[in-house]
Amino acid sequence: MTGGTRRADAILVNGRITTMDPRMPDAQALAIRDDRIFAVGTNSEILDLASADTKRIDLEGKRVTPGINDAHSHPIRSGVAHLRQVACDVNSIAEVKQRIADRVAKVAPGEWVLGFLYDDGKTERPVNRYDLDDVAPENPVFIKHRGGHTAFVNSLALKLAGINDDTPNPVHGEFFREDGKLNGRVAEAGQAPFNALTAYEPTANDYCEGAAFISTMMASKGITSVCDASGGSMAMRGALAALAQGRFHTRLYTHFYVREIEQAIAAGLRSGFGNPWVKVGALKMAVDGSISERTAWLAEPYIGLDDFHGIPTMEEDECYRYARMAHDAGWQLGIHANGELAIDMVLRVFERVQREAPHKDPRFRIEHCTVLTPELIARIKAIGAIPVLFAGYVYFHGPVMPFYGKKRLERMFALRSLIDAGIVAAASSDYTASPPDPAMWFRSSVTRTDYEGHVWGPSQRVSLQEALASATTAGAYASFEETEKGRIAPGMFADLVVWEQDLFATPPEALVNVRPQRTMAGGQWIYEA
Known part of the structure; x- marks a missing residue:
């Protein structure tokens, strides 16, 4: 058993628990006190921590994993x-x-x-x-x-x-x-x-209602943490308002777009500021377009679109100026880059910023980081950047994959290559761009097939365990929260998913159909089927 001997507020027993903790990868039971896990072990070990007042939950053999982290989305x-x-x-x-x-x-x-x-x-x-x-x-x-x-x-x-x-x-x-x-x-x-x-600035109440709506939706999918990739101050206000009303149950890491960064820096904000539920994330910029919309900035043209290479959306000098400003003020950097040309530019910015003003652990993020080459992967490794990948795109956006072609797909959404290079890569939906549906992500990453069964980039297939790590521990690492969440281990937040079907006993092609039975965040059930 890992953890202490204090009495538990609640215990969960008779489960198949995948902890993502290398000290104890699998367990039968866990104990919760307040909003955190304080012991993990066998049924008998955890039952010994119960008192007459302890709530006992029989998992009836269900698979349990850490709560899922959608590391790039637009929830609010x-x-x-x-x-x-x-x-x-x-x-x-x-x-x-x-x-x-x-x-x-x-x-x-x-x-x-x-x-x-x-x-x-x-x-x-x-x-x-x-x-x-x-x-x-x-x-x-x-x-x-x-x-x-x-x-x-x-x-x-x-x-x-x-x-x-x-x-x-x-x-x-x-x-x-x-x-x-x-x-x-x-x-x-x-x-x-x-x-x-069509400009309409949503009211404070709109943001509050939107936050409550999306939190409920994400809980139903097993998502307990999300990075709002451009939410900024109003997303934080909406989430905090819904939290105060008891209607927001998703841990939020909120990027600030360039339009707000100078004001945020002047106010003394920096990445990590906040509470256990709502925190300031990175400075967000975007330097190219979209994969699903065929505007990502590619080194080679799209198939069937004449000589179209996509659309760069920001000049390198401007990107560097904002990046250096935020870096100097203690902010993490998170820059959207899909195509090779965009990723190359972002890496040049990261390399220049870190060379001129070295930080010990900047954890630069490349949001999406879709089309890679061996040279780009080597530079990502050297700078310690974190690719935040589309986890479900092969499955969900299969109809647009022919614009990229089978050869290029062998180096797109390249989780296998990144893992093999020793790089932490986090999973995401980019909702609304694709559904915040971890079961879909698992099907997509493990099989590399779309919903019609077409195979795209099979060399990038990963195991279910690796896909789960990308959706849990990697997402926590991407927001500097790996000591707080992403694993079922003593001291971690009691954020977890009880799955209706056993993920690890489900045929890979059927993973998309697996659904949560229950979702817990902070020791409280936030979704029950």
Whole structure:
């Protein structure tokens, strides 16, 4: 047994516990006092720690793991979007049109109709301006792709934004065309005019309600910790408000985007500031586009898209300036980079910052870090950076994988290569870009198959144990919290998942169907099926 001999508030016995603790990888039972685990061991050892007042929970042989950590997501603003916008996560253009038509029927002519969660890889073709014109001729429509880097607008929206067929593409963005005519798809900085026209700053109550909504959703998937990759101050306020009401049960590590960093530094904030539930994360920047939306900045062009290499979204000098500012102020750096060209640029920034102002343990984060080469992996190892990978993309975004091709897929979402190089790589959903569904992540990482059974990059397959480590211990390490969470061990927060089916006895192709029976955070059940 590991741990002390004090009496327990609660004990969980008769389980198959995967602890992720190398001192005791497997156990039958554990004891909890207050919000932490204080002993792990056999049934008899843990039963000896019970008193007459101890709550006893019989796990009935269920598999238990540490709570899952979604190391890069956008939970709070996604929660707000769920409250206000049209969810377009459907599989046909007809269904998209119907959902927009339903909203149009409820609003006045001229009022903006906003959608989110749309995925052009799931419909028979990308929705276009004419599809949206059919159902909203008198309302401007702006539908965000679930990846966040592109959007789809109708003709009235283009007119209100002052964009026509002759309008040049913006720097770091694009207005897509077919045969010289705007088709309604806009990318990266091309979204800016529509963001300005539809600007709505959610209220404090919106953020609170969004935080509560998303926390409940994530608990149902076994997620007990999440990094909000660009939430900033308002995400923290919303989470803290919901926490005070007893409606927020997810440990939040919140990145601050560049627009807030100078104010945050002036206020004395730095990475790690906060409480056990809500903490300041890294400075967040983004230097290229999206994998699911085919705008990541690649060394070789996309297959079937002429000579298109994607879209860089930030100049290196600007990236360095903000990175050095935050680094000097004690902030962790977390920079979005998908393609090889973007990752190369980010590594140059990290290398320069660390060379000029060395920190003992900066734990630079490369958010997504998707398309790798052996040379890039060697540099990641040398600088000690942490790749935060899309864990479920092979499975969920299979329809867009042909744009990358089988050869390139052997070095994308490269968890196998990173583990073999001795690099800690954390799992993430990037919700809304893909579902916050750890069971899906496991299926994706272990089999490298999509939902139709197509195989993409089989050389990057990992074991279930390795996929679980990426979703638990690695995520904790990425936020400097490896002594607090990510393992079932004495002194750790009592954050855990009881799975309805045994992950380790489930055929790999069926892992996507496994669901939590219960989720615990801080010693309290936050979800029960």
